[in-house]
Amino acid sequence: MADILWLASYPKSGNTWVRAFLANLFANRPGPLDINELNRFLVSDQRVGEYETLTGKPYEEIDDEEVNRLRPQAQRMIAASRPDTLLCKTHSKIAVLKGSPTVEPSVTSGAVYVLRNPLDVAPSYADHFGIDLDTAIDYLCDPNNHIPRHDRLTFVYLGSWQEHAASWLDAPGLRRHFLRYEDLKSDPERSFAGLVRFLGLPLDRQRFQRALRFSSFGVLRRLEEQDGFVERSPNAERFFRQGRSGAWRELYTPAQVERLVEGCRDGMRRFGYLDADGRPVEGALPLAQTAGVQG
Template sequence: MGGILWLASYPKSGNTWVRAFLANLFANQPGPLAINEFNRFAVSDQRVGEYETLTGRAYQDIDDEEVNRLRPQAQRMIAASRPETVLCKTHSRIAVLKGSPTVEPSVTTGAVYVLRNPLDVAPSYADHFGIDLDTAIAYLCDPNNHIQRHDRLTFVYLGSWQEHATSWLGAPGLRCHFLRYEDLLAEPARGFGGLVRFLGLPADPRRFERALRFSSFDVLRRQEEQSGFVERSPNAERFFRGGRAGVWRDIYTPAQLERLIEGCRDGMRRFGYLDEHDRPVETALPIRQQTGAAG
């Protein structure tokens, strides 16, 4: 059993972009892999099949308390589902809820963590969940924030934006590779190249270049327009929105900007989203302190 390599992020931070790159890299096709086939290469920890198998009951008859208690067993089942390492998408914060870990350490081999400026996360989060920007800002600053169960997906404990990042990037002993969304936008070849090296994948320049092209935002958006995307929220018109950095400058009121910075100040300082005067920056600055991430 190879265990689980987590692809972790706060919602709307670039997790799907990273999965798109890896799926196209692994598929190695002459054309882009269909966006609804990404789950061939990376599963989700929100899927309910393991819980139904463990209990012998339909998901609607399993409450959140039981899901929380069974989560370690469900993750062990995910790890055992393939002989090799399983890539598993998660939006969970690393924590212990009522005695059960949100991320089971016994089957965790490492993680890739994708971080994005919370000023850009909040508008995308609002669009995805069908809420207004003020509510999204409150959620990103809320240590009790979670995604409720919906359809056939389990609930997810998120916590606040900065607590989420710290839980992964400061986890003791976790082999974790840190990707910042803004760095991937600025230098995708460098950012994704570092990911390939962290994963120990063989260097193949032509294959790498194709995966970069096939996972570009324009290609992903065009595929969604043509065939839809199973991960699109029913609250949103589309999954792939702008895909840019700095869109917050045209959206926030001064009061909204102040509220989000106040709630995320320490994390924004640490990860380069505020300058030395605690003013938001257009592009991310160098990391001010050691993140604890490896790779």
């Protein structure tokens, strides 16, 4: 059996951007890859085919309790679907739900974790899920937060923003690579080169530069405008919205900022989103000035 290298993040944190870079790197085409082909190169743990195979039932007849119980087997099937290490997108928090792990350790070879300032996550989260900003703030601070099943995608246990990050970045024995959205924005070449090295891939300069260009926000947004994007929520006008860091300053009331910071304070301080006085910063502090990541 092969194993899984997880590409993990809270929703609306840059997971799709990283997938687009990797897919363009793997495809190595002379032009940008169709964004609707991303799942050819990186699969999702929310897909339902494995559950239908395990139960012999259509997904509509499989309840969430059964999905939770079968998740380890489904992930072993995902791992077995390829002969070598498989990159798999997940939004799951590492946890045990009713005795069943959300991330099966026996097929896990490591993880890439993408983190974004929760003040920027919340407006994108609200747009994607068709809720208002106050509700999104509540969700990001809620230890019981989850994404309900929808279409042909399983439910996902998220937990709060800071618990989600800690579950991946503090998991004992997990080989991991940490990416902040803000670092990807400010220095994409350095950040993505670090990812390529972590994956053990050769750093062919021309191929790498093409993948960077073809996965830029402007290109991804243009491709969505031309061809649509299957991952766009029906609640949202577009998937690729602004792609900026710090846009939250134009959207929040002071009370909303205070409420989100209060609910995410420990994680925001740890990962460089608050200054020494506990105030939100523009972008993020250099990682050298933060508490850092274990392992």
